[in-house]
Amino acid sequence: MDPVQAGLIGVVAPSVAATALILLLRRPWGSANAAPWATGLALAVAYGVAFALILGWPSLPPIDMTHATPWLVIPAVGIAFLPLRVAKGRALATAALGLLNAAMLLGPLAGRSFDATELVLHALLIAASFAALQTGIERATAELDPRAGVLAALTLVSGAAAAILLSDIASLAQVTGGLAAGLGALFALGLWRPELARVTHAAPVIATVVGGTLWGAVLYANGRYEVAVLLAITPLVLWALRSTLARPRRLLARLAVPALIALVPVGAAAGLAASAYFADSSEQVAPATDGSAPADDGYDPNYGY
Amino acid sequence: MRTIRKLALAALALAIPALVSTSASAANYSIDSSHTSMVFKIQHLGVAPVYGRFNKTSGSFVYDAAKPEASSLNVEIDVNSVFTAEKKRDDHLKSPDFFSAKQFPTITIKSKSVTAAKGKDVLKVVADVTIRGVTKTLTFDIAKTGEGQDPWGNSRVGFEGTLTINRMDFGVSFMPDGLGKQVTIMFAVEGIKG
Numbered sequence: 175m176d177p178v179q180a181g182l183i184g185v186v187a188p189s190v191a192a193t194a195l196i197l198l199l200r201r202p203w204g205s206a207n208a209a210p211w212a213t214g215l216a217l218a219v220a221y222g223v224a225f226a227l228i229l230g231w232p233s234l235p236p237i238d239m240t241h242a243t244p245w246l247v248i249p250a251v252g253i254a255f256l257p258l259r260v261a262k263g264r265a266l267a268t269a270a271l272g273l274l275n276a277a278m279l280l281g282p283l284a285g286r287s288f289d290a291t292e293l294v295l296h297a298l299l300i301a302a303s304f305a306a307l308q309t310g311i312e313r314a315t316a317e318l319d320p321r322a323g324v325l326a327a328l329t330l331v332s333g334a335a336a337a338i339l340l341s342d343i344a345s346l347a348q349v350t351g352g353l354a355a356g357l358g359a360l361f362a363l364g365l366w367r368p369e370l371a372r373v374t375h376a377a378p379v380i381a382t383v384v385g386g387t388l389w390g391a392v393l394y395a396n397g398r399y400e401v402a403v404l405l406a407i408t409p410l411v412l413w414a415l416r417s418t419l420a421r422p423r424r425l426l427a428r429l430a431v432p433a434l435i436a437l438v439p440v441g442a443a444a445g446l447a448a449s450a451y452f453a454d455s456s457e458q459v460a461p462a463t464d465g466s467a468p469a470d471d472g473y474d475p476n477y478g479y
Numbered sequence: 480m481r482t483i484r485k486l487a488l489a490a491l492a493l494a495i496p497a498l499v500s501t502s503a504s505a506a507n508y509s510i511d512s513s514h515t516s517m518v519f520k521i522q523h524l525g526v527a528p529v530y531g532r533f534n535k536t537s538g539s540f541v542y543d544a545a546k547p548e549a550s551s552l553n554v555e556i557d558v559n560s561v562f563t564a565e566k567k568r569d570d571h572l573k574s575p576d577f578f579s580a581k582q583f584p585t586i587t588i589k590s591k592s593v594t595a596a597k598g599k600d601v602l603k604v605v606a607d608v609t610i611r612g613v614t615k616t617l618t619f620d621i622a623k624t625g626e627g628q629d630p631w632g633n634s635r636v637g638f639e640g641t642l643t644i645n646r647m648d649f650g651v652s653f654m655p656d657g658l659g660k661q662v663t664i665m666f667a668v669e670g671i672k673g
Contacts, residue, residue: 176656229652230652233650237612238575238579238582238611238612238650239575239579239582240575240579282581282582283581283582286584287581341574342570342571342573342574342576343574343575343576344576344653345575345576345652345653346575346576390575393581394574394575394579394581394582395573395574395575395581396570396574
């Protein structure tokens with residue numbers, strides 16, 4: 175795929191889809207405050223468009239684990255529709271979605287890669303990541319300038335895409351880039367009407383895509399646990415610093431500082447992923463076996479001639 | 480004298496079917512991974528084919544020279560044994576971009592029917608090929624390459640063949656333009672009787 179075509183299907187198409195939906199549903203020429211839930215739908219559609227154009231229509235039932243996330247985004251949009259005042263309901267629904275995602279991610283590995291204890295621990299870790307992402311994004315962006323919030327979310331999603339790419343899953347990194355393109359479109363709209371850029375309602379959608387894809391990279395490719403955890407807690411860092419981050423009076427500082435703060439854990443995660451990727455490439459390929467079983471490299475230690 | 484002749488004829492009549500069934504009976508073979516090659520080639524950027532192989536193949540087959548339709552084939556290829564002489568590429572091939580080896584650790588080939596094909600010792604195999612959880616029925620020819628005994632007295636028989644698949648049919652769809660959609664799998668299998 176040439177770079178122009180890759181840009182068209184991975185960036186332009188998701189951005190146009192998100193922009194069109196926001197304009198259609200929020201009708202910002204009147205008041206930009208209408209239908210805030212539309213942001214979740216717009217980002218889900220941006221992700222879905224990128225997925226369909228890059229990987230094709232996801233299979234149902236999603237036997238292939240890479241096809242699970244697009245379907246899980248649908249209930250995430252449902253949660254995004256819930257008003258923010260029902261915070262407990264949103265949190266519980268997201269926790270349930272996190273567990274469902276964990277079940278879909280871990281199901282194929284049950285009895286093969288993990289025993290029961292490891293499965294439970296992984297399920298808890300994945301669900302906790304979902305909760306951290308959803309709660310952090312929702313609460314941090316509620317108190318930030320909407321454009322600052324979307325820029326910080328864009329930093330997180332771009333970092334996640336880079337980490338996934340460095341985990342040897344370029345296709346899912348591209349698809350995650352579709353979500354980043356949707357966030358970019360929201361930022362552009364926010365320059366016109368700031369409230370259009372608010373991603374608070376869309377937190378479940380972002381959490382589902384980022385959490386599901388990152389843990390997919392850890393469990394099914396060469397992703398690292400610490401990278402997934404660092405990215406999952408990034409929104410919590412923003413939330414913890416929200417009062418400081420909302421303080422600057424100059425617009426540029428107000429927009430840039432949250433993204434720069436997010437860049438600290440995101441940069442650390444990307445650095446870890448990069449060091450693992452390049453360390454792997456320098457490893458020697460050498461036969462290694464205890465002599466009792468065929469080696470992983472395919473050499474048979476019992477070979478006669 | 481007449482009684483002896485009758486007994487001899489009866490014995491011969493009993494012996495002939497037994498002899499026939501021994502020579503024509505189907506024999507079971509287990510695949511000898513050390514002497515089995517599973518090589519594939521795929522076009523890179525439309526420039527040149529790149530070759531790779533799977534280092535571990537297991538399974539069994541039934542071979543009946545006299546009655547090919549009694550033959551069958553059941554092969555398992557270990558996806559994690561993919562080898563292209565480039566570790567980063569092998570890691571990438573195992574990832575969900577290609578084979579998704581952690582979720583789908585084996586490629587299987589299970590015959591549905593085997594019939595005689597044109598040519599000496601050539602068989603036409605119709606088989607269910609499963610890659611990345613997707614099963615497609617494909618038809619390919621295999622030819623017997625030889626048979627004999629190894630130094631330990633085991634009977635061996637060998638086959639080779641070529642199978643072409645469209646990787647997109649199996650959901651192995653990454654880089655549809657950079658890498659060829661058609662993948663040719665060339666294999667040579669040695670089986671040990673018993």
